[in-house]
Amino acid sequence: MAYTSPGFKLSAFNCPHCGAFSSQYWVDLQYQSKAGNWTIDKEAYIAICDHCSWSSYWLNEKMIAPDSTTVPLPNDDMPEDIKTDYLEASSILSRSARGSAALLRLAIQKLCVVLGEKGKNINDDIGELVKKGLPVKIQQSLDILRVVGNNAVHPGQLDLKDNLALAVSLFNLLNVIVDVMITQPKHISDLYNDLPSNLVEAIQKRDK
Numbered sequence: 001m002a003y004t005s006p007g008f009k010l011s012a013f014n015c016p017h018c019g020a021f022s023s024q025y026w027v028d029l030q031y032q033s034k035a036g037n038w039t040i041d042k043e044a045y046i047a048i049c050d051h052c053s054w055s056s057y058w059l060n061e062k063m064i065a066p067d068s069t070t071v072p073l074p075n076d077d078m079p080e081d082i083k084t085d086y087l088e089a090s091s092i093l094s095r096s097a098r099g100s101a102a103l104l105r106l107a108i109q110k111l112c113v114v115l116g117e118k119g120k121n122i123n124d125d126i127g128e129l130v131k132k133g134l135p136v137k138i139q140q141s142l143d144i145l146r147v148v149g150n151n152a153v154h155p156g157q158l159d160l161k162d163n164l165a166l167a168v169s170l171f172n173l174l175n176v177i178v179d180v181m182i183t184q185p186k187h188i189s190d191l192y193n194d195l196p197s198n199l200v201e202a203i204q205k206r207d208k
Contacts (some may be wrong), residue, residue, distance in 0.1 A: 022051035024048065075182075104149055104171070122148065
């Protein structure tokens with residue numbers, strides 16, 4: 001699904017409270033001195049969601065409340081145990097991008113099992129899926145999640161501490177993988193099964 005992360009002074013983004021893509025009304029924060037004078041704080045702002053009316057608070061162009069980094073909601077067709085890992089990863093993202101990436105690596109290990117593989121070695125599972133015709137872009141997406149997740153728990157060349165954008169993109173990749181490997185085939189199967197039985201029989205006879 002389309003998703004826009006909260007960003008400083010953006011006119012619209014996905015709300016960190018309700019998750020809806022909505023217009024944001026920006027308000028300057030003001031404070032009153034002991035003398036009673038009001039002064040605008042040029043470094044602090046509030047963004048009010050037009051959909052739910054809840055506010056996010058920003059300081060020095062960064063969102064400081066709510067204390068979380070929003071990510072896209074998990075795909076509706078994502079298996080429940082994988083969805084649990086996804087939501088747990090999103091809940092700790094702002095505090096530990098490395099922990100979040102490690103959880104997403106676990107999620108794709110489980111997803112490989114759903115796709116018919118053993119789930120013991122992710123690299124081997126991806127290789128087997130490639131042999132079965134896995135689309136190149138999905139293979140690359142799985143490998144990105146695998147490599148970044150591995151580096152999150154082992155010393156490597158990738159450091160997520162200062163690369164929150166990369167951590168957020170991992171959630172998008174997992175949703176894309178589920179969409180291509182689960183949602184789209186399910187949708188096509190539903191449409192095919194809705195065809196009149198005589199047309200389905202004609203197709204089956206042709207294929208024989």
